Amino acid sequence: TNKVDKIPKYQKYQTLHYSANACLLPLCQLHGAAVITVEGIGSTKTRIHPVQERIAKAHGSQCGFCTPGMVMSMYALLRNKPQPTMEDITQALAGNLCRCTGYRPIVDGCRTFCQVQSSALHFSACYSASLPSHYALQEKPQLFDKDDFLPLDPTQELIFPPELIMANPQTLTFCGERMTWVSPTSLEELVQLKTSNPKAPLVMGNTNIGPDMRFKGVQHPLIISPTRVTELFEVTQTPQGVCLGAGCSLSEVRSLLEKLVPQLPEEKTELFKALIQQLGNLGSQQIRNVASLGGNIMSAYPNSDLNPILAAGNSKVSVISSGGRREVPLNQDFFVSFGKTILKPEEILVSVFIPFSRKGEFVRAFRQAPRKESSFATVTTGMRVFFSEGSRVVQDISIYYGGMGPTTVSAAKTCAAIVARPWDDETLSRAYDILLDELALPPSAPGGKVEFRRSLTLSFLFKFNLEVLQKLREMVGLNELPEKMQIKPLPREIQRSLQEFQKQIVKYFLLIQHVSKGQSNQDPVGRPIMHRSAISQATGEAVYCDDIPKTDGELFLALVTSSRAHAKITGLDVSEALQLPGVVDVITSKDIPGKKVQIIVFDVRSVIISVDVCSQVSCIGQMVCAVVADTRAHAKRGAAAVKISYEDLPDPVFTIEEAVEKSSFFEPLRMIERGNVTEAFKSVDQVYEGEMRMGGQEHFYMETQSMLVVPVGEETEFNVYVSTQWPTLTQVHRDTWTPAVTLDIPSNRVTCHVKRIGGAFGGKVTKTSILASITSVAAWKTNHAVRCVLERGEDMLITGGRHPILGKYKVGFMNDGRIVAADIQYFTNAGNTVDESVLVVEKILLHMDNTYNIPNLRGRAAACRTNLPSNTAFRGFGVPQSIMVVENMVNDVAVVLGRPPDQVREINMYKGLSVTHYKFEFSPENMLRCWEECKAKSDYSARRRAIDQFNQQSRWKKRGMSLIPIKYGIAFAESFLNQAAALVHIYKDGSVLVNHGGTEMGQGIHTKIQQVASRELHIPPSKIYISETSTNTVPNTCPSAASFGTDANGMAVKNACQTLYQRLEPLRQKDPKGSWESWVRAAFFEKISLSATGFHRGPDLYMDWDKMEGQPYAYYTFGACCCEVELDCLTGDYRVRTDIVVDIGRSLNPSVDIGQIEGAFMQGLGLYTLEELKFSPSGLLYTRGPSQYKIPAVCDMPLQFNVYLLSDSHNPHAIYSSKGIGEPVLFLGSSVFFAIKDAVAAARSESGLVGPFSLDSPATPERACLACASRFTQKIPDSKPGSFKPRALNI
C-alpha cells in the first residue's frame, strides 16, 4: 500500500489523499500526483512517524513484510482524519493482509490515535485486581506504554509538492516497448480516440484491466486513460435523483451518497442506503479509492456488487460516442454475457443516474462472500419492491442477482409471480419455487458451490421478505386491513435473524506473567521487549532478500513448469525464447554439473527435467527448466515462449481414495498400537464409526520464495542470499539437492546468508533449497549474479503446502463416557514427491492421543503419492490434522451419548503421572490447569446456559461453543537435529555481535537471543547486535522449526556468553568499579580472546517404530481454547469470541509469545474455517492468489480475543524455564470449527435432525450453511454423483 496525493481539476484543486495498491497503479496514471511510500513519512535517520512508532511498539510487526502496507493504510487515514474512530481504522486496514500477527496488536497500535477510546474497547494488557492471587504483581506488566508515544501533529505532514501543481492541458502520451498510453484532457478528444481505437480499454482505476495484464498476460497495444476528462467526474442532482460521473471512484460515490442521505426525506433514500451498504463491503479501501463507478458497471463482472442493486433500482447510464449521446437503462438487457454489455465498443459511459426511491418502495442489498471483507461475493443481490400506500399488494418488483451465471441476472419470472399479489406467505412460497427453477445452475457450473449459491438466492429472498414485512407493518398500520390481510409482528425467534452482526471492533484482555522479585531492572528476560527490528520494518528500512540492490550484470530467473499432471515430455523447444530481447539462456538438467537428483528424506527423483531423458512429469507446476534474462519481465516473457510437448500417461492419481485404491503410497507406512484394540471393542457399551476430511493449506508467507546467487569470482565460490529457514540445507545437506551438491563443489565454497525472512511457516525449508540449486546452476553457467523471486501465483502453484487428510475412525466407549478403544487411520495427500511426508505421517501418529488416555489405541498412517504438487512442512507438521480427527471422534462420542463434549473430553483426559501410547512418561498437571483456567476465564458454564437459551429464542441465528485442549510435543524426534551452535564476538569498544544458527522469520528469535545474551553478559540489549544468520559464522545449522529454535540456539548463545563472561572475571575482580567497556579493553590488552563459540547438545530423542515406543519429544507445551460463535444459518456467516490459556513455562518475552499465540490461532482459524485450496479435474491449482484463496483478514479477528499465559509454570528442559510456542496454538483454531459445528447442530435440531453428522474442514460459510439443513438448503435437489464432472477435485 502506498499513499497517493492528487490535486485534480474536478475537485477544484483540493488535495486528495488516498491509499492505493502499488501493484495496480499504472505509473503513467501518476503523472502530476505525489506518491508517498513508507520511506517518505519517517526514518530512523531523521524522525520516525507516529504511525510507524505505534505499530512497532504495540508489537504489530513480526516478520515485518506486511508492516509498510499497514503503516501506509493508517497514514492515509490519518491524513484525512487525524482522530479516526475504530470503525475507520478497521475499514482502513481491511485490505491489508498479515500472516504473522493475528492483527490484534496492529489494531491496538492504531487504536491509540482514536480520541475517544471507549472503556469497552480499552482493554490494555494489564494486571487486574480482581484476578486470582497468583497474578498479583509487584509491577503492572504492560505490553507497551502509550505515554511514550510521539504525538501526532498533522501540521507537520508533508505538503503537496508545489512543482506538481501545474495545469497540464495537453494530451499526454507515453510510449513503451509494447504499449502506448494516451491521456486526453477533453471529452471530445476522448470520443475521437475511442472512435478510432474502439478496442483500446479506458483505464480508470485499472482494477480490472491491471490484473488481467499482470496475471493473465493480456496485452493492449493502446491504453486510453480518461482520468483528466472532467466531464466524467461531474455530479448533479435533479428532482428525480442524482447523476454521478462514471469516473468517480467508489469511495467518492460512497461519501457522496452518505452526505446526501441525511439531507433527503427517508423514503427517497432507500436505494442510496442499499448502495452505501454494498459499497462498504466491496473490495477494500485501496480498491474503492481507485476503482471507478463506470469501470465497475462496464467490467460486467458476474458477481459485481453494484450492478444488481443499480439494476433493481432502475438506474440508467448516459453514454457518448461520435454518433452522439444516448441514455440506456441498466436492466436485464444491459448485461449480455461474461464481461460484456450492450454498449458498442466505441461508446463511453459518461454518467450514471441513480433515482430517488418513492414512498412505499423498499430496496435492499445482500451479499455473501468467502471472507467477510475484501472478497468478491459468492452471491450478491439487489431487491426492490413497491407498494401503493396502505396496501400490501405488490405494484412493482425487481430482483437481480450476481454470482448466479456469467453476468448479472434478473429474476424476472419470480418477480412476475409476485407482482400484483399480496406480499404474504402464499405468494412468497410460490416465489421460492419459481426462483429455484429460474436460477438453476448446472452441477459443474463455473465458480462451483452450486448448492450453496442456489440456497443463497432463496435465503436472500427470505431475508428480504422479513424486512419487507417489518416495514409493511409500519407502513400499513395494524388495523387498517381486513384480518386476513393484516401483518402480524415477526415472532421473536425470527426477529433475531434480522439483527446485524456486531461491527468488527475488538475487545481483548491479555494476561502476562511478571518477572520475579529479585530480577534486576536491566535484565530483559521475561519482559515484553519490542521485536528488535520492528522500527526498521515499520520505516521500510528493513532489508529482505529482494531488497538487495541489483548488482552489475545481474540476471533474473523465471521457471517453466509443467502444464500436465502425468505425462511424458516429448519435446522441449526453447528457440523462440532465446530470440526474445534480454533472454540470456535456458537452464535444463543437462547444465547441472553435479548431482541431478534430489534426496530430501527418503525418496530419489530428479528436479529439473529435460527431454533427452524422456522424462516424465508428475504434477502440474513441476519445474521443467528455467529462463535467465536481463530483467524480470524479459525472463517471464522468455519462460512463456518455451514450448513443451507432452504425451499424456494414463490414470493420473489425484485423490486420496484413488491413491488408496491403487496402493500409491510413499514407504514406509506407519503404525502404532497400545493395548489390544480388537479385543477391547468386544467389551465396550457402544461402537461408532466416522470419518473426517480436512483440506490442505497454503503457507501464504507474505514474502514469496526469494533468492540471489552471486558468483564470487574465483575458485567457484558463491554467496547465496536466500529467504530460508534452514541455511545449511540451502548450502549442503548430506545428499540433498543443494547448491554445493548441484555444482559438485565442497560446502566451503558456498556461503548462505539469511538476514530475515518475510514469513515461512515451514514452507521455506526443502522447497527453497531446490529453488536455490536451480538458481545456482544458472549463476554458475552464466557467471552472473542470478536472482529468483517467485510471483504469488507461481509460488502457490509450485511449492505445495499442508497435507490434506482423510481420517477414518472406529471408537468404542462406555455409556459413562469413557473411551476404551479407538482405531484411527490417516491418509495424507502427499503429492508427487515424498519431501517430508513420511515424517509428517509419523508426527500425526505421535499426536493422535492429544490429551486423552485411551487405553487401547491403534493408529495407521500413510502418505499417498498423487499427481499433485508435493506437500511439505507447515506449522504444526501434521499435528493440526492428527488432532482434528481425534477431537472430531470425541465430539461424535459426546453426541451419540447426548452429553456435552467438554464432559466427555474431561472424562478421558490424562490424569496424574501418565504414559502416552509411545510409552513416554509425563505429568499432565499443567494441561489440566490450562483446561480448568480456560473454563473459568471464559465463564464457560454460564455462557453455555446462555447459549442454550439464545438458541431456543432464535430460529435463524444459532450460537455454539467449544472448549478444546492441546498437548504438543516440542523438539525433533530425529535426535541429530536437536543441536545448535553460536559464535559471539566482543569488539574492543564493548559492542557484541551474536551469531547463531536460527533464522529470524518473524517469530522473534533474534529478539529473544538478544535478551539471553544481555542477561548472560550483564549488559543492556542495545550493546548487542545480530546481523544475519550465515553458514560461514555458524556451520551445520539445524532448521528453525519444530518450535525448537530458541530452545536450541538460546542455549548455544548462553553457553558462548558464559564462556566470555568467565574470561572477563579476572578483570572484573581486578577493577570491580570498572565498566563493561573498560573490562573489554583490558581483556584485549591482556591478550584474552573476546570471541567464543557456544554449543548446545540437545536431548537424545528417538522413536523406535518397530517397538512402537520412544521419547520423541523433550517436553510438551499445553493449552486450551474456548470459542463461541454466532452463526447465521441462512448464509453461513459467523462471528467469534475467543479465550485462550497457554502454558509456555516462563515466557522469555511475553509480547513475542503472545504474538505467536495470536498469530498461530488466526492461522488455525484460517485452516479450519476459511482457507480452501481447489484443484481442477486435471490437477491444476485454481486458487493461485489472494483473490481466490482467502487467509484471515482484520475482519476475521474474534470480537473478543483474550489470551492468558499460565502462571507458575516451570520447564527444566528449555532455556530459563521457557517453552516452545511457535506451533502448538495453531490447532486451537479448531475451537472455532467445533463451535460452528455446535451451532450447526442446534440448527439441525430445528429440522428434526439429531445425532452425529459430518462437517469437513474448513467449515466455510458454504459448508456450515449447507450442514444446517434448513428448509431452503433442503429444497436444492442433489446432483447425482457420476452424472456430471465436478468443477473441483475432492482431494
Ligand SMILES: Cc1cc2nc3c(=O)[nH]c(=O)nc-3n(C[C@H](O)[C@H](O)[C@H](O)COP(=O)(O)OP(=O)(O)OC[C@H]3O[C@@H](n4cnc5c(N)ncnc54)[C@H](O)[C@@H]3O)c2cc1C
Ligand atoms: C482486489 C479486488 C477486489 C474487488 N472486489 C470487488 C467486490 O467485492 N465487488 C465488486 O463489485 N467489485 C469488486 N472488484 C472489482 C472492482 O470494483 C472493479 O474492477 C472496478 O470497479 C473497475 O473499475 P476501474 O475503474 O478500476 O476499471 P478499469 O480496470 O480501469 O476498467 C475496467 C473496464 O471498464 C471499461 N471502462 C472504464 N470506464 C469506462 C467508461 N467510462 N466508459 C466505458 N468503459 C469504461 C474499461 O474499458 C475496461 O474495460 C474488485 C477488484 C479488485 C482488484
Ligand code: FES
Ligand atoms: S508481520 Fe505481518 S506478515 Fe509478517
